[in-house]
Amino acid sequence: MFLNTLCLGLKKVRxxxxxxxxSGSGVAPENARARHIPECVKDIIRKHIKMFPAYVSHYSxxxxxxxxxxxxxxxxxxxxLYQDYCKEQSVLPRNEALYRKSFVEEFNLSFKKPKNDTCGKCDRYExxxxxSKDVEKENKIHLELAKLSYEEKRKDKLLIKANxxxxxxSFDLQKCLSTPLLMSGAAFYE
Structure with a gap:
């Protein structure tokens, strides 16, 4: 009768x-699902995600x-790795669902290996x-040379169609060597 009066199920009461x-007190704790996550907690998660190097496909x-x-x-x-990082920083790590939500909603990242490799110089400049802005001029020159080479390639394609x-x-001689597989957490941050 009690459960029907309050429209509760037995599981909810248990x-x-x-x-x-x-809780140790006579009161059940508040529902944690509706609790607001402090911005400082989200900032720690964002900072950790940004610690991993991300690459833009050079050719596309x-x-x-x-x-x-x-x-x-x-x-x-x-x-x-975030949990280990939090231990080092003496911070209480949050759950994986919050970490995953932040990763998916706030970052445009993918784990899929890009179909085109990246240019080592572009990665270094980036x-x-x-x-520091010391290499900004060198970076612009490098990108301009890349643009010129693509223009020459386009002209060659048009030449073949006409004649x-x-x-x-055309050869791609800037093959990047992949990094060896490193499973050490510290290696990801270097």
């Missing part, structure tokens, strides 16, 4: 009793805004430019 006993940069993480990573691995007796060849 959960409330268990939570009341666990004009066609997409996708940014890639190391394909050996996953959100679950990053969360385990990292250095985050901390069947012509042969052109």
């Amino acid at each position: 959960v409330i009793i268990v939570k009341k006993r666990m 940069r004009a066609h997409t805004q996708n940014v890639y993480q190391n394909p050996d990573l996953s959100i679950a691995k990053m969360f385990r 990292l250095v430019l985050k901390f 069947c007796n012509c042969i052109t060849m």
Whole structure:
């Protein structure tokens, strides 16, 4: 009769009793699902996600805004590293669901290996430019040379279409070597 009067199920009453006993006081704790997550907690999660190097595909940069993480990573691995990071910082780590939500909703990241490799110089300039503007001129020159080479390639393609007796060849000699597989958490932050 009591359960029907309050429109409660037996399971709900049991959960409330268990939570009341666990709290030590005579009152069950507030529902944690509706609680606001402080911005400082979200900032720690954002900071941790930003610690992982992200790469833009060099050759398809004009066609997409996708940014890639190391394909050996996953959100679950990053969360385990986040827990270690929180221990080092003496901060209470939050749950994986909050970490995952922040990763998915706030960052345009993918773990899929990009179909096109990245240019080592562009990657280096991008990292250095985050901390200093010393290489800004060199970066612009490098990008201009890349643009000129693409223009020459486009002209060669047009030449072949216009003249069947012509042969052109194009080679990509800037193959990037992939980083060895590193499972150490500290290696991801270096």
